Amino acid sequence: MPAARTVDATLAAIVRGQSVEPPAGGTGVEFLEAASRHGLRALVADRLGAGLASWPPAVQAALAREAVLGAALDALQQRELRLVLEGLADRGVRPLLLKGSALAYTLYTNPAHRPRFDSDLLVRHEDMATVAGIMAGRGYRRPDQVTGELVMHQVDYARKDSHGVWHVYDFHWKVANRQAVAGVLSFDELARDGESIAALGPHARGLSRVHALLLACVHRVAHHPSDDRLIWIYDIHLLAETLSPQEAESFGALAVARSVSAVCADGLAAAERWFGTRLPAGLLDRLAGDGPAGVPEPSAALLAPPRSRIDEILCDLRALPGWSRRARLVYEHAFPPPSYITGVYMVNRVWLPALYTHRIVRGVWRWIRHRYR
Secondary structure, eight states: OHHHHHHHHHHHHTTTTTTOOOOOOOOSSSHHHHHHHTTHHHHHHHGGGGGGGSSHHHHHHHHHHHHHHHHHHHHHHHHHHHHHHHHHHHHHHHEEEEEEEHTTTOOOGGGGOOOOSSEEEHHHHHHHHHHHHHHHHHTTTTOOOOEEEOOOOOOEEEEEETTEEEEEEOOOOSSSSTTTTSSSHHHHHHHOOEEGGGGGTTTTOHHHHHHHHOOOEEEEHHTTOOOOOOHHHHHHHHHHHHHHOOHHHHHHHHHHHHOOHHHHHHHHHHHHHHHHHOOOOOOHHHHHHGGGGGGOOGGGGGSSOOOSHHHHHHHHHHHSSSSHHHHHHHHHHOOHHHHHHHHHHHOOGGGGHHHHHHHHHHHHHHHHHHHHH
16 A cells, blocks of 8 residues: 555554554654544544554644634634625525534534635625625635636635634635536525534534535536545534435435435545444445436546546536537636736736736647547
């Protein structure tokens, strides 16, 4: 087994609660780097507990520091999130918390054990103008970002507080940017079955366990597909093991109906492989088939990590119905807003024609290389 996989397996074993011997010799740098990459430092520190004393001093110091800093960061993030949700509610916007921001306070015994760089919130598209005003009023700014009807279904906001901590919020109006799964779940159906998150106050709502599990499986392959972090798989593990038999049945039926059964089967299989997830009998078999008439689901293409950005765009084009929408997606990739171009290149708007030409020529050249390699 390659060294990286060996370290990953050690991390998973610790999280599962198994007894693991410290690495023989060395400082544990590789172990700490892997724990950071997979978002598991806080969980590993908690699981090792008193046993941490037998590990290399560098590991002991780093994980002890992680526990203290993680708790402080979570307190600041929680306070800010409650204020943001309160401000949104005052203006009639009731978002749904997604992914780590919700799971930290519903699945984990300590929310600091589920690190998250940003907070993901799902809102109705028509509420985005209100969201922009509220976030600007709290001192948030939008980083340079590609926008468009098809190319991006979210807007980011960031602010550094008085403690030097960055707070980043991603407001989505669809659950993913990739076309094969962007519309897999709508805001209205998620809100209908949404559940309160008491730890974050009266305005915090997340997804039902069935919807949260389906989204966790989709997110794993739709965003950062080449970066399969163990914390995302552990989310799937925790969600899967909380399902009642009736919820497991609903989950399987929903995954098949929304044409993401292969994606969900892959996520559950990964959880079973890494964390020994106990799955209902027959669930993986139900999810393993092709779509109607034996045709593979469009979303199954996401299971093959793209070799380049061109691969991702081609996959999105194949998933879109009709040539007009495909042409629209190509246009949005080729001609992002002028504010994005000038921000990325840090030049005056007078250079826009040349920069757009450079972007198009570079894109065509990448496509030619992709087509004939």
